[in-house]
Amino acid sequence: MLGTILFAIALLCLSAFASALLTRFDRASLAIGTAGSVIACLTGLGAALLALVLREESAFRGTWSLPLGEPHVALDGLSAFFLVCVFGVSGLAAVYGSGYLPAFGGRRRLGPAVALFNLLVASMAGLVIARDGVLFLIAWELMTFASFFLVTFESEREEVRRAGMTYLVASQLGVIFLFILFVLLGRSAGSYDFDRFAAAGGLADTCFLLAVVGFGTKAGFWPLHIWLPDAHPAEPSHVSAVMSGVMIKLGIYGLLRTLTFLSAPAPWWSTVLLVVGASSGLVGIVHALAQRDLKRRLAYSSIENMGLIALGLGLGLLGQSHGNALVSFFGYSGALLHVLNHGLMKGLLFHGAGSVIHGTGSRSVESLGGLYRRMPTTASGFLVGAVAICGLPPLNGFASEWLIYVGAFHGAASLPMAGAVPALVAIPVLALVGGLAAACFVGAFGAVFLGEPRGEAASHAHEAGLAMRSAMLLGALLCIGIGLHPAGALRLVIPAVALVGRMPGLSLDASLPLLAVSRLAFVLALVVAALALLRWALLRRREVTQGATWGCGYSAPSPRMQYTASSFAQPLLAPFAAITQVRVTENGPSGYFPAEARYEEQIGDVAGERLLIPGTRRVVRALSRLRVIQQGRVQLYIVYIVATLVALLIFELTGAGR
Amino acid sequence: MAEDFGCHMVLLLVAPPLLLGVIQKTKAWFAGRSGPPLLQAYFDLAKLLRKGAVYSRTTTWLFRAGPIVSLAAALSAGLILPLAGANAPLGFSGDAILFVYLFGLGRFFTMAAALDTGSSFEGMGASREAAFSAFAEPALLLSLAILCVPARSVSLGDALAALPSAPAGFSHPAYLAAALGLFAVLLAENSRIPVDDPSTHLELTMIHEVMVLDHGGPDLAFVLYGSAIKLFVLGALLVHVALPPPPHGGFAGAGMLLGGELGLAVAVGCVESMMARLRLPRVPQFLVGASVLAGIGLATLLYRGAP
Numbered sequence: 001m002l003g004t005i006l007f008a009i010a011l012l013c014l015s016a017f018a019s020a021l022l023t024r025f026d027r028a029s030l031a032i033g034t035a036g037s038v039i040a041c042l043t044g045l046g047a048a049l050l051a052l053v054l055r056e057e058s059a060f061r062g063t064w065s066l067p068l069g070e071p072h073v074a075l076d077g078l079s080a081f082f083l084v085c086v087f088g089v090s091g092l093a094a095v096y097g098s099g100y101l102p103a104f105g106g107r108r109r110l111g112p113a114v115a116l117f118n119l120l121v122a123s124m125a126g127l128v129i130a131r132d133g134v135l136f137l138i139a140w141e142l143m144t145f146a147s148f149f150l151v152t153f154e155s156e157r158e159e160v161r162r163a164g165m166t167y168l169v170a171s172q173l174g175v176i177f178l179f180i181l182f183v184l185l186g187r188s189a190g191s192y193d194f195d196r197f198a199a200a201g202g203l204a205d206t207c208f209l210l211a212v213v214g215f216g217t218k219a220g221f222w223p224l225h226i227w228l229p230d231a232h233p234a235e236p237s238h239v240s241a242v243m244s245g246v247m248i249k250l251g252i253y254g255l256l257r258t259l260t261f262l263s264a265p266a267p268w269w270s271t272v273l274l275v276v277g278a279s280s281g282l283v284g285i286v287h288a289l290a291q292r293d294l295k296r297r298l299a300y301s302s303i304e305n306m307g308l309i310a311l312g313l314g315l316g317l318l319g320q321s322h323g324n325a326l327v328s329f330f331g332y333s334g335a336l337l338h339v340l341n342h343g344l345m346k347g348l349l350f351h352g353a354g355s356v357i358h359g360t361g362s363r364s365v366e367s368l369g370g371l372y373r374r375m376p377t378t379a380s381g382f383l384v385g386a387v388a389i390c391g392l393p394p395l396n397g398f399a400s401e402w403l404i405y406v407g408a409f410h411g412a413a414s415l416p417m418a419g420a421v422p423a424l425v426a427i428p429v430l431a432l433v434g435g436l437a438a439a440c441f442v443g444a445f446g447a448v449f450l451g452e453p454r455g456e457a458a459s460h461a462h463e464a465g466l467a468m469r470s471a472m473l474l475g476a477l478l479c480i481g482i483g484l485h486p487a488g489a490l491r492l493v494i495p496a497v498a499l500v501g502r503m504p505g506l507s508l509d510a511s512l513p514l515l516a517v518s519r520l521a522f523v524l525a526l527v528v529a530a531l532a533l534l535r536w537a538l539l540r541r542r543e544v545t546q547g548a549t550w551g552c553g554y555s556a557p558s559p560r561m562q563y564t565a566s567s568f569a570q571p572l573l574a575p576f577a578a579i580t581q582v583r584v585t586e587n588g589p590s591g592y593f594p595a596e597a598r599y600e601e602q603i604g605d606v607a608g609e610r611l612l613i614p615g616t617r618r619v620v621r622a623l624s625r626l627r628v629i630q631q632g633r634v635q636l637y638i639v640y641i642v643a644t645l646v647a648l649l650i651f652e653l654t655g656a657g658r
Numbered sequence: 659m660a661e662d663f664g665c666h667m668v669l670l671l672v673a674p675p676l677l678l679g680v681i682q683k684t685k686a687w688f689a690g691r692s693g694p695p696l697l698q699a700y701f702d703l704a705k706l707l708r709k710g711a712v713y714s715r716t717t718t719w720l721f722r723a724g725p726i727v728s729l730a731a732a733l734s735a736g737l738i739l740p741l742a743g744a745n746a747p748l749g750f751s752g753d754a755i756l757f758v759y760l761f762g763l764g765r766f767f768t769m770a771a772a773l774d775t776g777s778s779f780e781g782m783g784a785s786r787e788a789a790f791s792a793f794a795e796p797a798l799l800l801s802l803a804i805l806c807v808p809a810r811s812v813s814l815g816d817a818l819a820a821l822p823s824a825p826a827g828f829s830h831p832a833y834l835a836a837a838l839g840l841f842a843v844l845l846a847e848n849s850r851i852p853v854d855d856p857s858t859h860l861e862l863t864m865i866h867e868v869m870v871l872d873h874g875g876p877d878l879a880f881v882l883y884g885s886a887i888k889l890f891v892l893g894a895l896l897v898h899v900a901l902p903p904p905p906h907g908g909f910a911g912a913g914m915l916l917g918g919e920l921g922l923a924v925a926v927g928c929v930e931s932m933m934a935r936l937r938l939p940r941v942p943q944f945l946v947g948a949s950v951l952a953g954i955g956l957a958t959l960l961y962r963g964a965p
Contacts, residue, residue, distance in 0.1 A: 372718045372774075391762075392759055392762050393756060393760060406812050409754070409755075409806055409812040410810075413806065413808075413809075413811070420960055421960065424956055424960075427796075428800055428949060428953070430799075431795040431799040432792060434759070435762075435791055435792025435795040438769075438791075438792070439785075439789065442769045442770055443788070446770060446773030450776070451716060451773060451775070451781075452776045516751070516753075517750075517756065519748065520734065520748055520750075523734055524734045524760070527733055528726055531726045531730055538707060538875075538876045539710065542709070542875075543710040544710055546712070546713055546714070547713070547714060548714060548715065548716075549717075549775045550714075550775075550871055551777065552777070552779050552861045552871075562781060563780075563782055563785060567782075567785065569785070570785070571785055571789040572789040575942055
């Protein structure tokens with residue numbers, strides 16, 4: 001299986017190389033790149049699924065030597081599960097991209113975008129199977145750079161360049177923590193091979209915190225998420241689907257992989273993750289509600305979902321640290337299943353948003369409307385994604401949220417006081433986040449797809465092409481399929497849960513409780529079908545007429561009077577104004593004959609404006625004192641070099657280094 | 659077993675509209691009117707089911723799906739809640755969460771159907787519904803947690819079976835908190851005073867009613883029936899907490915449940931007659947208050963130990 005995965009990675013790299021070479025021929029490079037990534041994703045997906053089903057584990061060590069050890073790759077339950085996510089979501093995105101990218105033709109060369117996309121997928125797959133620190137960090141940085149260039153694809157736009165810079169700086173700041181983490185682990189093990197990594201006591205605590213910050217920056221945990229809401233709207237939509245669907249999940253993968261090196265978790269670790277999860281979940285979804293840019297809304301909702309995953313992981317750790325396998329199982333499996341589910345549904349939603357942008361040229365939720373009639377496939381796909389991401393039955397989002405909830409309920413009931421309280425806190429957080437998510441996605445879906453078009457862009461919309469539609473259709477079917485039979489998807493997660501939760505005896509039968517969920521999903525579908533049939537039978541012979549929407553007595557309504565997504569979210573946002581940092585400049589109508597009126601609202605980000613930007617500014621100011629030594633004169637720099645060399649010489653000669 | 663299931667289905671399918679009649683009668687009694695007949699809701703349903711339909715040209719299939727999905731979700735929720743002491747037909751371990759989320763599903767489609775009309779009034783109603791239900795959800799789940807924690811199970815059946823047999827509200831303060839929290843959620847979720855006024859006549863002030871303005875005929879019948887079932891199911895949960903059913907149900911259990919539900923309907927009628935509706939910005943405070951109350955109940959449960 002590992003060989004097949006390596007073949008898929010090689011194929012991705014080769015097709016990336018080929019499409020980079022063919023940059024001058026847009027269509028050829030797009031065709032080669034897409035074909036390469038689709039074939040690679042299908043073979044990789046097949047191999048990863050087979051490895052999960054057969055529970056096969058394999059490893060491979062290179063015979064050549066890198067400076068810091070030999071390259072080591074391996075496949076185990078955790079890797080295979082994340083490979084399923086990487087190849088599954090990326091395969092769909094590649095198909096979608098083949099229909100989405102040509103719209104940029106003429107303005108930009110498509111070759112680099114295709115090549116970088118394949119390189120991104122290859123680096124993600126490589127990251128997941130890497131088993132030594134050096135290879136891991138190489139793949140990690142490759143992933144960051146490939147995605148950076150994809151974020152800045154439309155580099156002629158100012159905000160895109162800014163988003164790219166923010167992303168790069170945030171990623172590199174995050175990776176510093178990972179370097180420290182691996183150096184610490186490597187020093188204590190004497191090798192960078194993952195198999196020898198082990199840490200206990202104070203070292204384990206330090207490593208855990210470093211991993212939460214370092215990997216959390218990529219995962220978009222609040223308040224380290226600051227790059228995410230800028231990056232996702234900037235990049236092409238199929239790239240958003242991959243970055244939001246799987247790339248940020250690799251932060252979760254890194255955290256989980258690190259946990260396998262560490263000794264049994266201390267109770268406070270779970271508290272850290274629960275706090276991170278609760279704050280990311282709540283703040284993320286409140287921000288999402290406030291956004292007018294459709295893709296920005298989806299980006300903030302990713303932060304919310306990463307929060308839910310962190311809550312699940314926190315419950316897993318909580319159970320583990322109290323020796324309660326049941327809580328631990330539900331927490332970890334909910335979190336991991338949500339990784340897959342969120343990848344699928346966020347991919348679907350970003351694809352839907354991409355089709356809207358493609359079909360209307362607008363991404364503002366406020367100026368669209370009535371797109372259901374004009375783009376039915378896109379709208380249906382988006383609807384499935386929206387219901388799923390709200391965690392509503394019978395779709396896949398419900399299954400993973402259900403597992404996390406059950407973990408929290410069991411934790412509250414069976415853990416001692418110190419564990420029960422954190423588990424209990426997760427319950428209202430999950431509930432409130434769920435309610436806010438429903439408001440966020442009903443509002444967005446309603447404003448974009450329902451009602452009447454609010455402007456030219458929406459009334460001249462056209463449906464997406466075949467490739468884009470089929471990617472969305474397949475994504476929607478997967479969401480529905482996992483929703484109706486979540487036990488099947490849970491089987492993919494169980495080997496990883498056994499590994500992370502250190503429950504070697506965990507068998508696939510642990511997926512059985514979810515069968516009851518699918519039973520109810522089928523009953524629900526049956527009742528819906530029966531009622532639809534009843535309605536059809538009742539109305540069959542009767543008069544069914546069409547009319548105008550009841551205007552409550554007002555006879556000249558215009559589409560602009562419809563409720564917008566902002567007005568929809570207003571009652572919910574009012575209590576959370578401190579988080580969204582709403583700034584209103586208002587010049588209301590006054591006098592008997594008001595001449596003009598203005599209302600302007602700007603939405604900020606509390607973490608960015610109150611925490612990160614002032615903090616960075618302070619650091620820059622403190623460091624600016626060091627500018628004294630940067631005079632720009634070559635002579636001075638030579639003096640520095642000589643002084644350093646002399647200092648090193650003295651250091652060596654006096655034997656202080658030994 | 660079969661007769662338990664039959665009893666469950668008869669209760670679930672037949673009894674709900676009666677509650678609406680009792681609430682109306684109570685309000686009429688307070689106002690000194692004679693009011694509509696007790697069975698008025700049944701007459702309304704029968705009449706609506708016989709009618710044709712008019713659809714707005716703006717709408718899509720979602721508008722037609724809204725009433726169907728919300729009724730189906732309420733019915734499914736009724737199938738996982740044990741009624742009158744017998745086991746729920748489809749109960750399973752973990753159904754408490756599904757119970758809450760099924761109502762969420764119904765609400766999602768009701769709101770989508772409202773937005774489908776393109777009417778700003780219906781959008782306004784949907785927006786308020788979304789806001790208030792988001793605040794009601796934590797209260798509902800915390801109240802369910804109070805029931806589930808002592809039972810060490812996430813199943814509604816186990817949770818209700820583990821209730822002490824005396825009126826639970828008096829046996830432990832946590833149950834009192836759960837009952838009050840559930841009552842607040844019941845009022846909010848079923849668009850009753852003090853959150854929403856079902857008998858208001860101005861679209862601007864409505865919440866639930868305005869969302870279904872454009873529905874007519876069988877669709878409106880589904881909406882009415884669905885909301886009656888929702889009231890009945892949430893009410894049944896509350897009644898069970900206040901008056902735990904006999905362990906083997908049967909007709910005694912069914913009678914107790916019906917009696918409790920009718921009492922609850924009278925209580926809702928009394929609240930509606932004696933209180934004014936809260937100002938809209940106050941409603942979240944009311945619901946957050948319910949959550950806090952349930953949270954305090956949980957805290958007492960953890961500190962004093964389960965009964």
